Amino acid sequence: MARSVAINPPKMCQPMGAILAYMGVHGCVPLVHGSQGCSTYPRYNIARHFRESAEVAVSSLAEDAAVYGGAKNLTEAIKNVKSRINPAIIGICTTCMSETIGDDVRLISKNALAPGDAVKIIPASTPSYVGTHLTGYDNAMKALVETLAVKDKPNYKINIITGIINPGDIREIKKILRIMNVKSIFLSDISETLDSPILPGVHKPLLPDGGTEASEIADSANSLGTISICRTASSAATYLRNKFNVPTVLDPAPIGVANTDRFVQNISSLSGAVIPDEIKKERGRLIDSMVDVHHYMFGRKVAIFGDPDLVSAIVRFCAEAGMDPTVAMTATKHKDFAPDIKEVNAEYKTDTQILEGTDLYEFHEAVKTYGAELILGNSKGKDLADDEGVPLVRFGFPVYDRVGVYRYPILGYNGSIYLLDQMTNAILGHKYDPNKLHQ
Numbered sequence: 001m002a003r004s005v006a007i008n009p010p011k012m013c014q015p016m017g018a019i020l021a022y023m024g025v026h027g028c029v030p031l032v033h034g035s036q037g038c039s040t041y042p043r044y045n046i047a048r049h050f051r052e053s054a055e056v057a058v059s060s061l062a063e064d065a066a067v068y069g070g071a072k073n074l075t076e077a078i079k080n081v082k083s084r085i086n087p088a089i090i091g092i093c094t095t096c097m098s099e100t101i102g103d104d105v106r107l108i109s110k111n112a113l114a115p116g117d118a119v120k121i122i123p124a125s126t127p128s129y130v131g132t133h134l135t136g137y138d139n140a141m142k143a144l145v146e147t148l149a150v151k152d153k154p155n156y157k158i159n160i161i162t163g164i165i166n167p168g169d170i171r172e173i174k175k176i177l178r179i180m181n182v183k184s185i186f187l188s189d190i191s192e193t194l195d196s197p198i199l200p201g202v203h204k205p206l207l208p209d210g211g212t213e214a215s216e217i218a219d220s221a222n223s224l225g226t227i228s229i230c231r232t233a234s235s236a237a238t239y240l241r242n243k244f245n246v247p248t249v250l251d252p253a254p255i256g257v258a259n260t261d262r263f264v265q266n267i268s269s270l271s272g273a274v275i276p277d278e279i280k281k282e283r284g285r286l287i288d289s290m291v292d293v294h295h296y297m298f299g300r301k302v303a304i305f306g307d308p309d310l311v312s313a314i315v316r317f318c319a320e321a322g323m324d325p326t327v328a329m330t331a332t333k334h335k336d337f338a339p340d341i342k343e344v345n346a347e348y349k350t351d352t353q354i355l356e357g358t359d360l361y362e363f364h365e366a367v368k369t370y371g372a373e374l375i376l377g378n379s380k381g382k383d384l385a386d387d388e389g390v391p392l393v394r395f396g397f398p399v400y401d402r403v404g405v406y407r408y409p410i411l412g413y414n415g416s417i418y419l420l421d422q423m424t425n426a427i428l429g430h431k432y433d434p435n436k437l438h439q
């Protein structure tokens with residue numbers, strides 16, 4: 001039935017994603033050019049998910065800005081951020097209001113700087129009436145490389161565009177690169193900025209340590225290639241290819257056996273590095289873990305929702321593990337989502353229903369029709385999982401009703417083992433209602 005309303009869409013607006021991209025840059029303060037709530041709600045989500053405070057500035061637009069424009073507020077905001085925090089970079093993202101007003105953010109921010117000001121300003125256009133948080137991430141990342149990347153001598157590194165993944169995932173990808181002895185530039189890197197340690201005798205700085213340096217982003221123009229872990233975050237890779245001839249690899253997220261094989265092979269092909277035994281052993285442990293739980297997981301119905309790259313990769317992994325992925329849903333449309341899942345259906349003789357650009361109401365209806373003994377998604381799936389009497393294994397963003405999810409990887413061979421163990425233990429530990437369809 002056609003509906004003209006969205007009910008519980010599991011997506012957020014563009015500034016949310018842009019802020020996460022900026023927070024992975026060393027010494028960068030995100031500045032939201034919009035109303036108070038446009039920064040409060042992303043900060044709230046970041047604080048709940050990562051259990052870290054987030055320094056996000058806002059130009060605090062009100063009614064007068066809707067009439068006279070937001071130039072005065074943005075100029076004041078830039079000056080305040082400079083004098084109070086003195087960051088290396090201010091990453092500006094626009095909002096519904098500033099886009100509708102039509103503020104020339106580039107010009108306003110240029111005029112706000114005094115001669116000799118060292119701070120770099122990155123303006124990204126992130127109107128929230130198009131796209132989702134993933135579009136915002138992509139736009140901010142593209143703005144960062146467009147503003148900063150400069151051609152110089154080859155650096156023999158690989159650029160990794162992470163997309164919206166967790167600090168634990170980034171550390172896992174770094175570990176794989178370390179084992180393969182491949183140098184890298186992460187675009188960007190929240191592994192420390194949003195998971196910072198408390199060290200003895202050291203006060204947490206106002207701006208967290210870690211993150212990718214502006215100089216590294218500048219150097220991304222000189223790399224051997226760019227791998228985008230999430231294909232929704234590919235614009236910066238395309239820009240680097242078109243402007244600086246940096247080869248681009250856009251493949252599925254490295255979750256499960258086949259997708260992680262492709263990722264490792266891509267690193268090897270771009271860098272010339274051989275795949276060491278340590279990586280082969282990790283792969284072998286993943287296969288072993290799948291064999292270990294096969295009798296628990298074979299034929300188990302699983303329904304998955306979340307961001308498209310992670311969902312389609314998890315669908316493939318579930319099929320590899322002998323499970324029956326019944327429903328795959330994403331609120332963010334992406335051209336590769338349906339083809340990815342159709343490919344899994346053809347290869348594994350599964351019949352996964354594909355829901356794209358929709359909401360959790362439709363996902364719930366599909367779960368009732370096609371069944372699920374397990375649901376995978378973020379915390380927004382809790383109520384429907386409870387309604388269906390099945391466990392929810394949490395992944396993605398935001399996860400606010402469990403602690404520590406951001407710390408553990410689900411990417412790479414090791415992360416896939418962790419994800420499989422979570423799924424298996426959720427099923428083993430759950431008491432199912434024998435009258436429900438999922439049985």
Ligand code: SF4
Binds near residue numbers: 015037039041095129
């Ligand atoms: S949807 Fe628009 S108004 Fe609402 S928080 Fe996002 S940018 Fe602000």
